[in-house]
Amino acid sequence: MNVKFKRLHPDAKIPQYATEMAAGFDLVAVDDVIIAPGETAKVPLGFAVQIPPGYEIQIRPRSGVSAKTKLRVANSPGTVDADYRGEVAVLIDNISQKSYEIIDDEVYAEATFCLSLVDGKSTLIVPEGYDTSNAILKDTYWIRKGDRIAQGVLAAVSRASFEDVAELDDTGRGDGGFGHTGVSV
Structure with a gap:
């Protein structure tokens, strides 16, 4: 099925499937975004799409990001409607608890500042202007x-x-919901 792709940013990546039988195609950030614990950020992808009528694009988490980090797609699955023509973005929550590490001025050095990455690793590099x-x-x-x-x-x-x-x-179930059948088999 053909989905038209309009580049809104020169670095936007055309969505691609990572494997031959993958159900989902990768969505790639077009800008650096910092997300502190408890915050939600809109991560731009730098493109717009024209989806055929009768279809949607569902935006879902990548399992590796969810397994290795506290980042979650906020409205999972998000929906891109067939009649939407604006920039596609992903809402990301950092579900980490807020906690501060206070560094004494005399001990403080660049090496004490560490950001986590989406692959679960950390970096001592600080983005320019942060x-x-x-x-x-x-x-x-x-x-x-x-x-x-x-x-x-x-x-x-x-x-x-x-x-x-x-x-x-x-029906046999009636209005039972929210765990009314229990959790044990």
Whole structure:
């Protein structure tokens, strides 16, 4: 199926499937984004798309990012509608707890400032222009330009007609929900 891709940023990457049978295609950050614990950030991808009518792109987490970091796709799965023509972006939550490491001015050095990366590793390199004050927030993540941060899945969309009724058919489940069947087998 053909999905038209419009580059809005010179470094935008055309989405690609990492393997022949992958369901999702990689979505790549086009800018550096820093996300402190407890924060949510919109990570731009630098492109717009034209999705065929009757389809959507679902934005989902990459399992490696979720396994190695505290970064989560905030509205997973996010939806890019067929009639949307703006820049595609990914909302990312840093679910780490806020905790500070206070560094004494006399001990402070660049090596004491460390950012976490989407592969679960850390770096002592600080992005240009980033303020490294003495109160350093642990578990602050740096999504770097070029990082694969999420995946997209092209999915068919069913449309519903809703009918206003006074009663619904009875079922064995009824109104039981939110764990009413328990957790043990």
